[in-house]
Amino acid sequence: MADHYDVLGVSREASAEEIKKAYRKLARRLHPDVNATPEAAEEFKNVTHAYDVLSDPEQRRRYDMGGDEQMGGFGGFGGFGDVFEAFFGAAGGGGRQGRPRSRRAKGEDALVRLSLELGDVVFGTRREVEIDTAVLCDTCQGSCCQPGTEPERCDVCGGSGHVQRQVRSLLGNVVTQQPCGSCQGFGTRIPHPCTTCQGQGRVRSRRTVGLDIPAGVETGLRLQLPGSGEVGPAGGPNGDLYVEVHVEPHAVFSRESDDLLATLEVSMTDAILGTTTSIDGLDGAVELEIRPGIQSGDVLKIADRGITGLRSKRRGDLRVAVQVVTPTKVDHKTRQLVEELATRTKAPDPRLAEHQQGLFSKLRDRFRA
Missing domain, CATH: 2.60.260.20 (Urease metallochaperone UreE, N-terminal domain)
Known part of the structure; x- marks a missing residue:
């Protein structure tokens, strides 16, 4: 077998860059797309194999120590090598060439x-x-x-984006196809x-x-x-x-599905007498009627003043829970009036409420229509 250095036309002291330049120069002349003669195909095979060995520092070291001659002892498996060549194609261009890789690719999300x-x-x-x-x-x-x-079209692979390389194995010479190292498989530089x-x-x-x-x-x-x-x-x-x-969370309103929820503080007198008030909704003022005798936990529902549904396109409701606020400090005259009210209404003594009517039950379920 010819010496790899002689095949590439370089000295044994040649640098990696010199070896690469020599290979590219020979590849331009011998590549099957440029020179279709059988002699050129065989020479291109030898040039490619020599470059594969000498461009790899470890393979080159073993070759310089005589490793390639030792591998030559497997020549008896040449018949199996012929079988592999029948499957993978000869280095002269019989193998199936893949398309060059496109530089254009879809961007990331x-x-x-x-x-x-x-x-x-x-x-x-x-x-x-x-x-x-x-x-x-x-x-x-x-x-x-x-x-x-x-x-420009790659002068090593001839624009195919791939090169064929011969690999020596126990079964003989196997020709494989790999992306061109000169153009990274694009076919152009x-x-x-x-x-x-x-x-x-x-x-x-x-x-x-x-x-x-x-x-x-x-x-x-x-x-x-x-x-x-x-x-x-x-x-x-x-x-x-x-x-x-x-x-973001809102200071006044919360959300349940497409409904808006809020709590309205009502004075004890307004709860007793009833009143009409206006609150600031997320899309404008909302009029509320507080009926006389309203209780803490009662819910006022204003239809179609909630959030427009994502899929239904129908607006939800605005539900306002009432919380009656009892004054904590009263003057003497106010106290007398409240005492008179208590006497007139004859309110019953405090007692435990049944579970279904209790305040905690109402507070728990106040937004459940």
């Missing part, structure tokens, strides 16, 4: 979190969301090349990369995306915006943008 107030989800709202992600390079428009230049994006076709930047928030969203819900994520390498299609919603 992006996730941002958005805080909303409870009032934002009653009817929905529109927000501008800022994201820090990859965008198309304005200089090269995704070509990865400096303006006025373009990718970029001699003049864009200086703005360093040949990536994209750069990182902050951008603003308009987002329509539908009514009825809840904390933890993720909204998907197809194609609003980061742009892919070499100007590939954008990934998706996901917006995770967090609804």
